Amino acid sequence: MYPFIRDGDTVEVKPVQASAVGLGDVVLCRYGRDRLMVHRVIGVNRQNGQSVLALKGDSARHRDRPVYPEQVLGQVIAIERGGRKVPLNGNLCILAKRLWVWLSPFSPQLYGLPRIIRYAARKVANHAPMLY
DSSP states (O other): TTTTTOOEEEEEOOOGGGGGTTOOOOEEEEEOOOOOOEEEEEEEEEEEEEEEEEEOOTOOOOSSSBGGGGEEEEEEEEEETTTTTEEEEHHHHHHHHHHHHHHHGGGHHHHHHHHHHHHHHHHHHHSOOOOO
């Protein structure tokens, strides 16, 4: 889920029914027999009369296999990073979640962009003429 959730971050999760989950929400779900996963909801579909979630990690290239309601364990409601807790229920967070979903198809390119800019800036700085 980088860059939204980073190594060392702690997530606060509240139990939630899959039917209460919407686009952009970050959910904790059981994936397989003994694997837990925290990914963002990028789609909600109906299949055989039940909601099926499409999930994707923020920097992943492809969406995950469909997630069924019984696999959803909870919704991430806050992230703690460096001793600071950031709740995910404010208006700005809601807008940001929708933006993440909209940009989701382009996420691998977007997350690589800062690295490319830093690399290019170093190259330019190393070859720029010295002004005295």
